[in-house]
Amino acid sequence: MSIRKYIIKKIVISVLVLLGVSLLTFIMGRLAPGDPIDTVLGGINSPSEAEIAAARKYLGLDEPLPVQYLKWLWHILKGDFGVSYQSGQQVSRELAVRLPQTMFLTLGSIIVMLIVAFPLGIASALNYNGPLDYLFRFVNVLIISVPSFCIGILLVLLLGVKYRLLPTMGSGSIRHLIMPSLAIGLGSGAGLSRLIRSQILKHMEAEHVAAARVFGVKASTLLKNHVLKNAIAPIITNIGLIIGAMLGGSAIIETLFSWPGAGSYVVSAIYSRDYPVIQAYALIMACIYIVINVFIELSYCITMPSLFMPGGTDEN
Numbered sequence: 212m213s214i215r216k217y218i219i220k221k222i223v224i225s226v227l228v229l230l231g232v233s234l235l236t237f238i239m240g241r242l243a244p245g246d247p248i249d250t251v252l253g254g255i256n257s258p259s260e261a262e263i264a265a266a267r268k269y270l271g272l273d274e275p276l277p278v279q280y281l282k283w284l285w286h287i288l289k290g291d292f293g294v295s296y297q298s299g300q301q302v303s304r305e306l307a308v309r310l311p312q313t314m315f316l317t318l319g320s321i322i323v324m325l326i327v328a329f330p331l332g333i334a335s336a337l338n339y340n341g342p343l344d345y346l347f348r349f350v351n352v353l354i355i356s357v358p359s360f361c362i363g364i365l366l367v368l369l370l371g372v373k374y375r376l377l378p379t380m381g382s383g384s385i386r387h388l389i390m391p392s393l394a395i396g397l398g399s400g401a402g403l404s405r406l407i408r409s410q411i412l413k414h415m416e417a418e419h420v421a422a423a424r425v426f427g428v429k430a431s432t433l434l435k436n437h438v439l440k441n442a443i444a445p446i447i448t449n450i451g452l453i454i455g456a457m458l459g460g461s462a463i464i465e466t467l468f469s470w471p472g473a474g475s476y477v478v479s480a481i482y483s484r485d486y487p488v489i490q491a492y493a494l495i496m497a498c499i500y501i502v503i504n505v506f507i508e509l510s511y512c513i514t515m516p517s518l519f520m521p522g523g524t525d526e527n
Contacts, residue, residue, distance in 0.1 A: 221508070225501045229494065233287070236493040237280050240486050247272070247296050247484040270296070283490065293487030297480065302491045306473055310495070312382060313472035316395070316465070317457045319388045323396025324403060324453065331400070332407025333434070339412060347404070354401035360463045363394035367467075380469035391468045395461060399453050406449055410442035417441070444511060451507030455500035 248266050252258045258266075267273040271282065286293065292302035335347040354362075370390060371379035378387050411434075414420060420437050428437075462474030469475075473492060480488035 218509075221505050225505065228501060229497055232497040233284060233490070233494055234280065236490050237283065238276075240484070240489055241276060243484070247486060249484075287491075287494065292491040295480070295488050296485045297483050297488075302487045305476065305488070306491060306495065309471060309473040309476050312470065313458065313461055313465070313474055316388065316391055316461055316470060316472055317454065319392030320395035320399065320457050320461075321454060323392050324400040327397060327400025328403035328407055332404035333411065335404065336408045336411035336415070337430075337434075351401040351405055354397050355405075357398070359394050359398050360467055362397055363391065363464055363467045366390045366393055382470055387468075387470075391461075391464050391470055394464050394467075395457055399457065403446070403449060403453065407442075407446055410445060411438055414438045414442045447507055447510055451504045454503055458499055459496045 247270070248263055252262060252266055255262065264273070271279055274282075283293070290303070292306070294300065295302050295305060298305065331347050331351065335344045338344045367379050367390065370376045377390050378384075379390070381387055415438055417437075420433060423433055423437055460474075461470075461472065462478050464470070465472040465475035466478055473495075477488060477492040479485075480492070
């Protein structure tokens with residue numbers, strides 16, 4: 212498949228996925244228990260039926276659901292995400308402030324993940340069935356088994372409360388970033404290291420690697436040019452999926468560390484049934500997730516160029 216056809220195919224699929232995400236988010240928000248009018252009229256004691264009806268009309272909630280969805284989608288296409296029911300501010304402005312904070316936290320988590328995953332995965336594979344391999348595998352299983360918020364609580368108690376090495380909440384410096392990044396990145400790094408280990412072991416058994424070993428190729432050269440080069444494609448794919456999960460799943464850690472990101476913002480919006488915020492967040496995260504994965508897949512031009520050659524097959 213040519214690169215041009217591949218890109219066109221991915222664009223079409225991405226548009227369909229975004230439409231699906233927007234529809235599902237809209238429907239799920241409306242089906243959830245509760246009423247956003249309670250948030251809008253929260254400052255009024257025992258609002259009258261007329262006040263409730265006026266609020267519904269003002270927010271457009273009195274119209275049929277298909278009409279509400281189409282109007283919301285039309286405004287989204289014009290770049291208007293609506294107004295938050297809680298703050299009365301434009302959702303786009305609120306997210307413009309908070310999304311960079313979430314991305315900053317995700318970047319810190321990615322760095323932690325890569326620092327943990329590659330050394331542990333490679334060292335474990337090179338010491339297959341040795342003491343280090345067993346030790347690293349035990350540590351990986353232990354870290355994976357502990358939820359990220361539990362790791363976060365342990366870090367707060369140890370590094371924040373007991374030894375007072377790092378601030379326990381807020382943002383503003385690299386020191387504030389360390390603990391939330393560790394809480395998210397450690398578990399992801401442990402999971403990725405298991406994949407790296409299995410991929411290295413798989414490709415070390417290949418015939419061309421065995422032949423290179425017979426001809427006296429150095430172990431470092433063998434690992435770099437013959438093993439990692441062939442094992443990197445599924446690893447990159449997995450990294451893309453993990454980054455998407457980090458972006459969308461950082462809400463608990465942001466709330467725990469009072470990190471002023473989009474995740475903690477949408478948690479507050481969910482409790483108050485703030486439809487515009489929830490829908491905008493889901494759609495933006497879906498866009499980011501799709502863009503990341505398109506770039507990851509386009510990296511196959513380098514790691515797996517045969518896919519884009521005449522007669523190549525697209526396994527994705």
